[in-house]
Amino acid sequence: MNFELATLSLGDAPAEKSDALLVLLGEGFKPGKDALSRLAGEAIKAQDWEPKGGKLLQAYRVAGIAAPRLLLLGVGDGSARQVRSAVAAAMSALKGTPVKRLSLCLAAPCDDAALRAALLAVAEGSYVYTATKSKPEGRKLQRVRLGVPDEAALSAAFERAVATVAGIECAKEWANRPANHATPTQLAAAAKALAKSPRLQCEVLGPKEVAQLGMGAFLAVARGAEEPLRFIVLRYNGAARASAPVVLVGKGITFDTGGISIKPAAEMDEMKFDMSGAASVLGVFRALADLQPALNVVGLIPACENMPDGRAVKPGDVVTSLSGQTIEILNTDAEGRLVLCDALSYAERFKPRAVVDIATLTGACVIALGGVRSGLFASDEALAQALAAAGDAAQDLCWRMPLDEDYAEGLKTSFADVANVAGRAAGAVTAAKFLQRFAGKFPWAHLDIAGTAWKSGAAKGATGRPVGLLLEYLLAQQESPAPAAKRRR
Known part of the structure; x- marks a missing residue:
């Protein structure tokens, strides 16, 4: 599985070409004028969703969103634990779907720990054991793109997280x-x-x-x-x-x-x-x-x-x-x-x-x-x-x-x-x-x-x-x- 890191804002995320787009929003989220912010704001106003930890909202084929599957994830205070829990829930929701390319937009304030938590949760949720199966159906997910507010500030943490995933999967x-x-x-x-x-x-x-x-x-x-x-x-x-x-x-x-x-x-x-x-x-x-x-x-x-x-x-x-x-x-x-x-x-x-x-x-x-x-x-x-x-x-x-x-x-x-x-x-x-x-x-x-x-x-x-x-x-x-x-x- 290939991981990529990119600078990505809420305004840019709708153009992401992937099979599913996960948007992580924290309790400090204030809706802007971009398409995703408006959508999230409307969901909050209608009380269908809120950016608290554990809250997830799925949508399909949303106008103006390139990815056919959209998931809004509430990450509460944006802690690593909340991020990991939210992404794990999203990966569970996507299980069984033919998602090969996944984009995550970490729109909430993102530190090293939150980035690593997101990446580890994606890896955990998509891992498939195949070594002793006669007709192995391998991991469907092939590319994961993590969008963060500042790619340069998180590049070292990203490399460390990717290596950690490789080590964990070797042990598994x-x-x-x-x-x-x-x-x-x-x-x-x-x-x-x-x-x-x-x-x-x-x-x-x-x-x-x-x-x-x-x-x-x-x-x-x-x-x-x-x-x-x-x-x-x-x-x-x-x-x-x-x-x-x-x-x-x-x-x-x-x-x-x-x-x-x-x-x-x-x-x-x-x-x-x-x-x-x-x-x-x-x-x-x-x-x-x-x-x-x-x-x-x-x-x-x-x-x-x-x-x-x-x-x-x-x-x-x-x-x-x-x-x-x-x-x-x-x-x-x-x-x-x-x-x-x-x-x-x-x-x-x-x-x-x-x-x-x-x-x-x-x-x-x-x-x-x-x-x-x-x-x-x-x-x-x-x-x-x-x-x-x-x-x-x-x-x-x-x-x-x-x-x-x-x-x-x-x-x-x-x-x-x-x-x-x-x-x-x-x-x-x-x-x-x-x-x-x-x-x-x-x-x-x-x-x-x-x-x-x-x-x-x-x-x-x-x-x-x-x-x-x-x-x-x-x-x-x-x-x-x-x-x-x-x-x-």
Whole structure:
């Protein structure tokens, strides 16, 4: 899909040659003499429409309007949230129509956030998955033209928004694929393909190299699978070599049966989404390839399947992680933290300014926060604040969760240094406490995206979260010094 940015006023918009014209008007709108203003003014006077948030008026073949479909959208105060909601409603109204060319006239005062919100809502509303369909009907929408009061003032925000869409859709595409079309080997191939872009590099380690490193926890999870594991190392080098990188660690369980602690059959198909953390890392690097920002970023993806067979790890087994800590695996369905803990230890070699892991880690986080906010855990105050602010700015929300040491009590065991589960109570927190044991040498944060990475039911599919949050955070780190660590105890 092609996005274009242009300077466009209400007076110019009627001449836009497209299949549909969306006109966004805020509460401060005062009708002028142009055709669209008069139409909107008449609708307001007749009480058929008003420029408040959530108000939509459709018209067809309006005299003097080149586009056959016209939608007036109320955006209230013009905030990014109101804009995104309004455009999402319009895209829903246009669903099923043969619209290939779409024009948006952001007549209300438009800032960077509102522009991005509009563009993201169009992309979300028009996305179509086709990878495994025999007769794919692709995305009908081919061109989107955003008209704003001042193109030059918003060009940087526009380029950033287009790159964000590319990253989100990359993450969606890989998370949506069935497990037999998104194996660890295929994920590694996707990472290598990304690395053909300037400033990107990719290294892929297989079972032999992972064993030589001593990643016993990661190896344990992969033991029951026929598909060989892959440890993917992506690097984006946009700053001086001496500049400490931010490391992103994405959980890459390409299918999770639960292992010997097998899951119920109902909705197990959704466990193809258990690599959404890995998909989000791929999505971020896709966006970095477009934007070429001045910072260094490392992406680590431990990718494998969690399957039950005669070789699979058993409840009660004890394994040795890359850090040297031994782990009693009480539940093989708590496998994400096992692959992540070895990746966190591997991250130490990069001397990072910060490490953020992203994982569909716990059902407990779904119970706590639902599908609205991702769970945020952090050992570093500055990092936590930066991620929360990035989530707010990107409308990719997260919520800070506790890391009190008392929560680690349930992880104690008589048979190893630590157990991999601590019971049902505060399950999202105890999972984070487990990971924190392996992240003591750098500022660290954990995003539990189990509730936000995909939707179930009739709308089943990946959301591409938290690519927007991560990209917003990374771009704020450009050419800034590494923050001093302020650890929570």
